[in-house]
Amino acid sequence: MGLHPDFPTLPHAILDPDVRWFPADETLRDITMDKLMPPLVAQLRRKVKEFRDGGYVGASDTSKSLLNWWFFEPHLLPGKDTIMGSFQYYFAQREAIETIIYLYDVAGAKDKYDLMRFDSSGLVSASMFDETWRRYVIKMATGSGKTKVMSLALAWSFYHKLYEPDSDLSRNFLVIAPNIIVLDRIYHDFQGLRIFFEDPVLPDNGYDGRNWRDDFQLTLHVQDEVSVTQNTGNIFLTNIHRVYSNDEVIPSPDDDNTMDYFLGKRPTGKTTDSKVDLGMIVRDINELMVLNDEAHHIHDAKLAWFKSIQDIHNRLLQKGSSLSLQVDVTATPKHNNGAIFVQTVSDYPLVEAIYQNVVKHPVLPDVPSRNKLSEKQSAKFTEKYADYLDLGVIEWRKAYGEHIKMGKKAILFVMTDDTRNCDEVAEYLENFYPELAGAVLTIHTKKNGDISEAASGKAKEELELLRKQSNEIDLAESPYKAIVSVLMLKEGWDVRNVTTIVGLRAYSAKSNILPEQTLGRGLRKMYPGNIEEYVSVIGTDAFMDFVESIQAEGIQLERREMGIGTKPKTPLIVEVDHENTDKDIHALDIEIPVLTPRAYREYKNLGNLDPSGFAFQAITYQQFSEEQQREIVFKDITTGEITHTTVLDTAGISDYRSVMSYFTQTIMKELRLVSGYDVLYGKVKVFVRDLLFGMSVELESPNTIRNLSELAATKTIIETFKKAINDLTVRDKGDAEIQSGIKLRQTRPFVVKDQGYMIPKKSVFNRLIGDSHFELEFASFLEKCVDVVSYAKNYLAVHFKLDYVNANGNISNYYPDFIVRLTNGYVVIVETKGQEDLGVPLKMKRLKQWCADVNKAQTKIVYDFAFVDNVGFEKYKPKSFANILSGFKEYKEI
Incomplete structure (x- = not known):
C-alpha cells in the first residue's frame, strides 16, 4: 500500500489521478482503485483533471477569473527569513476548490442524485444521503490548509452571486466550528477579513475588468455579537452548539459545567442561556451558505448538529429559497463504524501529506x-x-x-x-x-x-x-x-x-x-x-x-532508536431603489458604453531595454561590518519603515541570484508583465552589477547583498526599471471601439463604510454616498437643476472606468466621479475635485479622448465631459447644468 513511484514530493505539484494513493497493493491499481477509494472521488479526480487541462471550459466567467488568479498568477510576498518569498496554494487546496467549482458550474450537482452519477463503486444509494440540499465534503489531512479552502470557497460564492446573473449561491455565510478553540482559530484568520487580504484570495482591482477588492464587502458576526442590518454580506461565525434549536442544549460560560463551553459536548440537557437564535437570522436573509470546519461531527441525521442545519434549509425553503451550498472540511469524514461519508468529493489523505512534507x-x-x-x-x-x-x-x-x-x-x-x-x-x-x-x-x-x-x-x-x-x-x-x-x-x-x-x-x-x-x-x-x-x-x-x-x-x-544520546462598523447598503414607488427606474437609468482599451503594452520591446541609458541617481556603496552584513533589513518601499530584521549566520547569507530574482519578479508584478522574466533578469543583473552604485561591484559579496537591502537601493532598482519599461512598452492604439455597455439599473447592491450620504430623487440608487463634502454639495446641486433628468455617483460597483497612462508612465484605471443625463439627451461625465492632485490633467485628457471615441463609434447619444473644481463652483455658483458646460468645460490650471 505504498505510494506510486511517480508520486511527486512537492505539495504544489499537480497530482495525476493515476498516481494517487489507494488502500491496496500497487499491482491492483488498474482493477481495484475505483472500488477502494471514497466512492465519488476516483471519477471526480479524472473529471476535474479534464476540467483543469481544458482551461476550465464550462466554468462561469467569474469562476474562471478566480481560478486563473489563484493558480496561474505569481503572488510575491515578503519573506520572514529570506530576502524574497512567494505564495502558492498546495495542490490539495487547489483540487478541493476546483472540484467544488466543477460540481457547481459544469456538472450542476444540486443534490445527492447528481452526486451519485460520479459513483465508481456501484454501491452508493440515495438512502446513504440524509440531506436534501447541495452538500460537498472535502477530506484533507490535518495541517494541509482546510481553512484556506474555506476562504476560497467563501470568496468564490460571494463573487459568483455578485457577478453572475443566474447564480443561486450566496453572499451570506454561516461558518460553524465544533468548539470554542476551533472558533478562536477561525476568528484569528477571519477577523478584519485578514485571510482574504493577506492570502491572494481577492484579485487585484482591474483584473479581468472587475473591482474585486472594492466589491468584497462583508461584515463578520461572532457568536452572540450579531446585528443583521443588511440582508447580504454577512459572515456568521459560531460554535456548533449555537446553531441548535431552542429545545437543544447550548453550552454557555455560565452553565454549571463550564468546561463543556470550552470545547463543547454532545447535548444532554436543557438551557436557555443562548443570546442568539440563528433561526431568527435566517428569517432576515434569503441566501445562505454553510461552511463547516472539522465536520466529522455532522455524520448522523439523528444528531442536533445535522437537524439544526436541516432546520435552516427548511426555513429558507418556506421563503422560496434554499441552503445554497454546504461545504464540510475535515481530515476524518468517517462514521463511527469507519465508513467514509459518501458526500466526500475530494480527498487528500494523510499518507500523501506526510510524503509531501505538508505535515510532520x-x-x-x-x-x-x-x-x-x-x-x-x-x-x-x-x-x-x-x-x-x-x-x-x-x-x-x-x-x-x-x-x-x-x-x-x-x-x-x-x-x-x-x-x-x-x-x-x-x-x-x-x-x-x-x-x-x-x-x-x-x-x-x-x-x-x-x-x-x-x-x-x-x-x-x-x-x-x-x-x-x-x-x-x-x-x-x-x-x-x-x-x-x-x-x-x-x-x-x-x-x-x-x-x-x-x-x-x-x-x-x-x-x-x-x-x-x-x-x-x-x-x-x-x-x-x-x-x-x-x-x-x-x-x-x-x-x-x-x-x-x-x-x-x-x-x-x-x-x-530513542533514548539518551472591533467590531466593524455596520456598512450602508447602496442599491438600485426598486422599492421607491416614486421613482421610475427605467426613466432614470443611464447607459454607458464600454470601449476597448487604448493603452497597451508591446511586450516584444522588452529586449530593447538599455540600462546604460537609464536616468537615475547612483547609490553610495557602503562598507558594512561582518556583523552588519549578517543583518538583512527589510523596509517598506513606500513608507521606509522597517518591517523585519533578520540576523543570519555566514552560511545563511542569501545567494545573489535569489536577490536578482526578487527584484525581477517585483518589477513584473507591479507592472503586470506576464512574460519576459528571462530577459528582464539579465537587465537587472547588469544594472546592479555595473551601474547602480556608480561602479562595478561583486554580486557574490555579502556586503553587496547587505547594500541591496537598503531602501535607497531597493527603491532605485524597482522605480528606475518601472519607468524605463513603461517608456519602452506602453503604447496607444490610436482608436477604440464599443465592446459592451453598462446600465446603471443593473448594478448589484453593495455595501460601503458608514459615511455622509443623501437620499437622491433623480438617481436609480437609494443613496448618494459622498467621499467628500463637495461631492454631496454637487449632488444637491444636480437635484435642483431643471435641465438634469438623472445622475449617479460612479460607484466602483458600476464598473465604469477608463484606462490611462498615469504620471509614472504606467497603465492605470481612472474612475470619474459622476454620470449625468440632461433633458436634451446628452450624457455628461463629470470629474469633481476639492483639492488638486497631479493626476488630474492626465485623467481629464483621457476623459476628453474617451468622449471623442464614443461619439465617433456611435451617434445615438452625445457624450460630453466637465471638470468641476470646488473653488470655481463656490466662486461662480452655477444655477443650471448648462452653466457647468459653459463655465467648467475644460480643466484649467488653478
Whole structure:
C-alpha cells in the first residue's frame, strides 16, 4: 500500500489521478482503485483533471477569473527569513476548490442524485444521503490548509452571486466550528477579513475588468455579537452548539459545567442561556451558505448538529429559497463504524501529506528502544509509567535543544487516562525535571476527547485563561513547554510546536477516536517550506498498537532508536431603489458604453531595454561590518519603515541570484508583465552589477547583498526599471471601439463604510454616498437643476472606468466621479475635485479622448465631459447644468 513511484514530493505539484494513493497493493491499481477509494472521488479526480487541462471550459466567467488568479498568477510576498518569498496554494487546496467549482458550474450537482452519477463503486444509494440540499465534503489531512479552502470557497460564492446573473449561491455565510478553540482559530484568520487580504484570495482591482477588492464587502458576526442590518454580506461565525434549536442544549460560560463551553459536548440537557437564535437570522436573509470546519461531527441525521442545519434549509425553503451550498472540511469524514461519508468529493489523505512534507512525519521508537521500556508494578501512576515519561522527556529535550536555535519552542504532549492521573503526571514532570518547573499546562478531557469538568471544578475566569494559554503555547512569551491532558484533544488545539507525544492509555472504537485524530494535534509543521519535520510518538503497548493501526491508511511509520544520546462598523447598503414607488427606474437609468482599451503594452520591446541609458541617481556603496552584513533589513518601499530584521549566520547569507530574482519578479508584478522574466533578469543583473552604485561591484559579496537591502537601493532598482519599461512598452492604439455597455439599473447592491450620504430623487440608487463634502454639495446641486433628468455617483460597483497612462508612465484605471443625463439627451461625465492632485490633467485628457471615441463609434447619444473644481463652483455658483458646460468645460490650471 505504498505510494506510486511517480508520486511527486512537492505539495504544489499537480497530482495525476493515476498516481494517487489507494488502500491496496500497487499491482491492483488498474482493477481495484475505483472500488477502494471514497466512492465519488476516483471519477471526480479524472473529471476535474479534464476540467483543469481544458482551461476550465464550462466554468462561469467569474469562476474562471478566480481560478486563473489563484493558480496561474505569481503572488510575491515578503519573506520572514529570506530576502524574497512567494505564495502558492498546495495542490490539495487547489483540487478541493476546483472540484467544488466543477460540481457547481459544469456538472450542476444540486443534490445527492447528481452526486451519485460520479459513483465508481456501484454501491452508493440515495438512502446513504440524509440531506436534501447541495452538500460537498472535502477530506484533507490535518495541517494541509482546510481553512484556506474555506476562504476560497467563501470568496468564490460571494463573487459568483455578485457577478453572475443566474447564480443561486450566496453572499451570506454561516461558518460553524465544533468548539470554542476551533472558533478562536477561525476568528484569528477571519477577523478584519485578514485571510482574504493577506492570502491572494481577492484579485487585484482591474483584473479581468472587475473591482474585486472594492466589491468584497462583508461584515463578520461572532457568536452572540450579531446585528443583521443588511440582508447580504454577512459572515456568521459560531460554535456548533449555537446553531441548535431552542429545545437543544447550548453550552454557555455560565452553565454549571463550564468546561463543556470550552470545547463543547454532545447535548444532554436543557438551557436557555443562548443570546442568539440563528433561526431568527435566517428569517432576515434569503441566501445562505454553510461552511463547516472539522465536520466529522455532522455524520448522523439523528444528531442536533445535522437537524439544526436541516432546520435552516427548511426555513429558507418556506421563503422560496434554499441552503445554497454546504461545504464540510475535515481530515476524518468517517462514521463511527469507519465508513467514509459518501458526500466526500475530494480527498487528500494523510499518507500523501506526510510524503509531501505538508505535515510532520510520525516517528516511533524501534524495537530495541521499546524493549527497554516496561510498566512497573506500582499503584502509583507515575511510577508505573516512569520509563515512558522519562523517554518522552529525553526525546522532547533533544528536540527542544535543536528547535530553540531557530527561535522555536518544542512542546511535549502527554495523554493520560483520567483526571487524577493527569494531575499526578503534571506534578511529576514539574518536580523531577527542572526545565519543566512551572512550565506544564493541564487540560482535563473526557474519555472521548472532549473537555470535561475537573473534579475540583474551574471557574469561568480560569477556563478563559486556560483557553488563552492553550492557544498561545507556541509563542516564545508563553511559559509552557508541556501539556498534560486526559486523552488527546480531538480537534481545535492545532498548535504547531508539538514535537513529542507520550500516550499512557489505550483507545477503543467506543471512544469514537481515530488514530489520525490522535496524531493530528502533533502533525502541524513549525516551519514553512518542503522540509521534513518529525513528531516522536511514545507510549504503552496498547497505545502504540492503536497508533500503528494508522498504517491501514498507507502511512509508513518510521522507527528510530530513542533514548539518551472591533467590531466593524455596520456598512450602508447602496442599491438600485426598486422599492421607491416614486421613482421610475427605467426613466432614470443611464447607459454607458464600454470601449476597448487604448493603452497597451508591446511586450516584444522588452529586449530593447538599455540600462546604460537609464536616468537615475547612483547609490553610495557602503562598507558594512561582518556583523552588519549578517543583518538583512527589510523596509517598506513606500513608507521606509522597517518591517523585519533578520540576523543570519555566514552560511545563511542569501545567494545573489535569489536577490536578482526578487527584484525581477517585483518589477513584473507591479507592472503586470506576464512574460519576459528571462530577459528582464539579465537587465537587472547588469544594472546592479555595473551601474547602480556608480561602479562595478561583486554580486557574490555579502556586503553587496547587505547594500541591496537598503531602501535607497531597493527603491532605485524597482522605480528606475518601472519607468524605463513603461517608456519602452506602453503604447496607444490610436482608436477604440464599443465592446459592451453598462446600465446603471443593473448594478448589484453593495455595501460601503458608514459615511455622509443623501437620499437622491433623480438617481436609480437609494443613496448618494459622498467621499467628500463637495461631492454631496454637487449632488444637491444636480437635484435642483431643471435641465438634469438623472445622475449617479460612479460607484466602483458600476464598473465604469477608463484606462490611462498615469504620471509614472504606467497603465492605470481612472474612475470619474459622476454620470449625468440632461433633458436634451446628452450624457455628461463629470470629474469633481476639492483639492488638486497631479493626476488630474492626465485623467481629464483621457476623459476628453474617451468622449471623442464614443461619439465617433456611435451617434445615438452625445457624450460630453466637465471638470468641476470646488473653488470655481463656490466662486461662480452655477444655477443650471448648462452653466457647468459653459463655465467648467475644460480643466484649467488653478
